[in-house]
Amino acid sequence: MDTDTKTVVHGTGQPQRKLADWLWRPWFAKLWWIAIPAWWVGMAVSSVVAPLESFYDSALAGFLNVLFFPMTALMVLGLGFAQQWLARRPIYGDGEGSPQFDINPDPFWSEIGTRKIGHPLPLVDMYDPRSGGLFIGNPESFQHPDRS
Incomplete structure (x- = not known):
């Protein structure tokens, strides 16, 4: 097991990947992070180059603005980390099978x-x-x- 990129989750024995492993390690993540500054540099250059200006004013460019927005990449690439992080937490109770609260929140349900x-x-x-x-x-x- 590679100790610099993975730590062992307590109780499960399975390695847990770090956030950086989800955000940068996959090839498509590297490609996406490299394309983001290229897109925004192209948008800055479009203010002086007429053919680029017509493209960056199009509806397609509006959709690509959302795709190449850094927070979009962070949310999409971080989704795997969030799923793994939530999966290792107990869904109900304290993780040992006993409920945390023994109340009926809606007695008339x-x-x-x-x-x-x-x-x-x-x-x-x-x-x-x-x-x-x-x-x-x-x-x-x-x-x-x-x-x-």
Whole structure:
């Protein structure tokens, strides 16, 4: 294993490539990074050379401006690094199989398929006791008949 370009990811034993390996090592990355300054130098020269000016004013050149924008190359070439970096992180829980939080973020989600059209969630239904302070039978509710 080449120690100067790869480090071992803890727990997996697989080598992890550095960001520079994704941004510069592939042949197409080198070609792209070399073409970017060539494109922008050509655009600067187009202000004095008429045939280049007509090309750089075209719609195709507008699309190529996006292709040869350095941030576009950085995002596209860095995508492989981001995927590898996210793949080595646990998707759920602490990585050992246990969840980090044992809460139900939406206790009424299971009722989505059983409710009829036009019926609100119990959370906002003033006739449902599960709606808390909104429930009409709650003495603290503003809709309670005995509230003065």
